[in-house]
Amino acid sequence: MFEAIVIGVSAGGLKALTAILPVLPSDFPLAVIVVQHRHRDSDNFLDRYLDDLSSVRVKEAEPGEVILPSYVYIAPAGYHLLIERDKTLSLSIDPPVNFSIPSIDVLFESAAACYKNHLIGLILTGANSDGSQGLKLVKDYGGYAIVQAPETAEVDVMPKAAIDLVDVDKVIPLQELGVFLAQEKFSSNVEMSRRVLNE
Amino acid sequence: MKPEDMQEFEINQLLEAIYFRYGYDFRDYSKASLERRVLHRVQQSDLGSISEMLPRIMHDTEFFELFLRDMSVTVTEMFRDPKVFKKLRKEVFTQLKTYSRVNIWHAGCATGEEVYSMAIMLKEEGLLDRTRIYATDYNNHSLDIAEKGIYPAEKMKGYTESYITAGGKASFADYYLAKFGSAKMVESLKEHITFANHNLMKDQPFAEMHLIVCRNVLIYFNPKLQDRVLTLFKDSLISRGFLLLGDKETLDFSQVKPSFETFSKEERIFRRMMYV
Numbered sequence A: 001m002f003e004a005i006v007i008g009v010s011a012g013g014l015k016a017l018t019a020i021l022p023v024l025p026s027d028f029p030l031a032v033i034v035v036q037h038r039h040r041d042s043d044n045f046l047d048r049y050l051d052d053l054s055s056v057r058v059k060e061a062e063p064g065e066v067i068l069p070s071y072v073y074i075a076p077a078g079y080h081l082l083i084e085r086d087k088t089l090s091l092s093i094d095p096p097v098n099f100s101i102p103s104i105d106v107l108f109e110s111a112a113a114c115y116k117n118h119l120i121g122l123i124l125t126g127a128n129s130d131g132s133q134g135l136k137l138v139k140d141y142g143g144y145a146i147v148q149a150p151e152t153a154e155v156d157v158m159p160k161a162a163i164d165l166v167d168v169d170k171v172i173p174l175q176e177l178g179v180f181l182a183q184e185k186f187s188s189n190v191e192m193s194r195r196v197l198n199e
Numbered sequence B: 001m002k003p004e005d006m007q008e009f010e011i012n013q014l015l016e017a018i019y020f021r022y023g024y025d026f027r028d029y030s031k032a033s034l035e036r037r038v039l040h041r042v043q044q045s046d047l048g049s050i051s052e053m054l055p056r057i058m059h060d061t062e063f064f065e066l067f068l069r070d071m072s073v074t075v076t077e078m079f080r081d082p083k084v085f086k087k088l089r090k091e092v093f094t095q096l097k098t099y100s101r102v103n104i105w106h107a108g109c110a111t112g113e114e115v116y117s118m119a120i121m122l123k124e125e126g127l128l129d130r131t132r133i134y135a136t137d138y139n140n141h142s143l144d145i146a147e148k149g150i151y152p153a154e155k156m157k158g159y160t161e162s163y164i165t166a167g168g169k170a171s172f173a174d175y176y177l178a179k180f181g182s183a184k185m186v187e188s189l190k191e192h193i194t195f196a197n198h199n200l201m202k203d204q205p206f207a208e209m210h211l212i213v214c215r216n217v218l219i220y221f222n223p224k225l226q227d228r229v230l231t232l233f234k235d236s237l238i239s240r241g242f243l244l245l246g247d248k249e250t251l252d253f254s255q256v257k258p259s260f261e262t263f264s265k266e267e268r269i270f271r272r273m274m275y276v
């Protein structure tokens, strides 16, 4: 059974996340962990705004926090967000990766090592290629890879880069992504979910 | 078995080996970012896997020095989070002024930028002359840079902005000498600072500290090591002494929490309770 979704998003992220997170039900059985590229001096407007709109709980990721289902954790500005193998969150101020801190690759790589085939990776709109390597690793570990359909992205560079590099499982238009992730049978067992997802 | 599935085992074995061979206990570090740095070194050194690095670590002390340097994240800057420095200056310094001698400890000072920022503010508030700053790290390479106090001149523009936001009262350019593309911090700041090697994994507390600054170091430690270090700080502080942590760090999950009160939640400033 899938346990977590990691989402990587850059330019155009506010609109994209607003189209997805509010669609998830309050008892959504997975945890969602998000890296949204943003300026390092940004405050937590994004987290509060999305929390107000959503039934799932949206909050800034804190170091040492235990990851829970039905929660959405957003990387704080200016810090990398990583997942430890004991399913807790951690932060670092290591140098930027792909010119980015937080970096999507950093989140996805650590998430893949932790959740292995119980993980879904999702790449959304953006103007660079951060996240492609990470999504590849999600697949190497047996996870499931989804990319926003480039033609529905505000900026299509990031989804295109991911599709070029990774053998993705599904490419989905933005407006259908929330419903797709929220579907009910989704969280049964991995094989079952895989079949449902591929229908 | 796929290579990915061996990685956790390999990394644990590597950390055991390092502890056995050199006494550095990285087993209590946050693994995810550490693992990333280890893999980076594996790649840089053209090794095929973490296991291939193991013999190098065990038998080649020079290689281990290189590895140690990789493990220590030296990212830092002057007046990081200017609002924190402003708060210190406005509310903590007024308390420090009631003492005739002030001791400050920067733990995990990296290349020193944070320490010089502190010295500048102390000077502007008339506190520097009665203050001794102890600045420690376990990375000798960083300490060398910190001691020299020479930084790339192109960074000074950004630092000047942060200095102003932090409530700087004079001209930032008065605190360094610009020469050949570098900026050297002035002696009048340096003479109040003592740089020294101190390993938070295993070394002893300092005595009689009025303020301890340890920012963006605890995020690299697991809860067990965090507790060790915070206990060290608790034991090093005078009654009513101050503790400043990094912007995302808290005492919330720590056993020392009852010994501290929150002085400023937003700026992560805590205060040692009165000794009983």
Ligand SMILES: C[S@@+](CC[C@H](N)C(=O)[O-])C[C@H]1O[C@@H](n2cnc3c(N)ncnc32)[C@H](O)[C@@H]1O
Residues within 6 Å of the ligand: A093, B072, B073, B074, B075, B076, B077, B080, B107, B108, B109, B110, B111, B114, B136, B137, B138, B139, B142, B198, B199, B200, B201, B214, B215, B216, B217, B220, B246
């Ligand atoms: C990311 S830097 C933070 C620098 C500065 N305090 C700041 O916030 O800008 C972390 C520092 O902690 C140091 N450090 C890590 N583990 C340590 C240990 N066990 N003992 C002493 N210093 C340590 C590293 O060498 C590095 O210089």
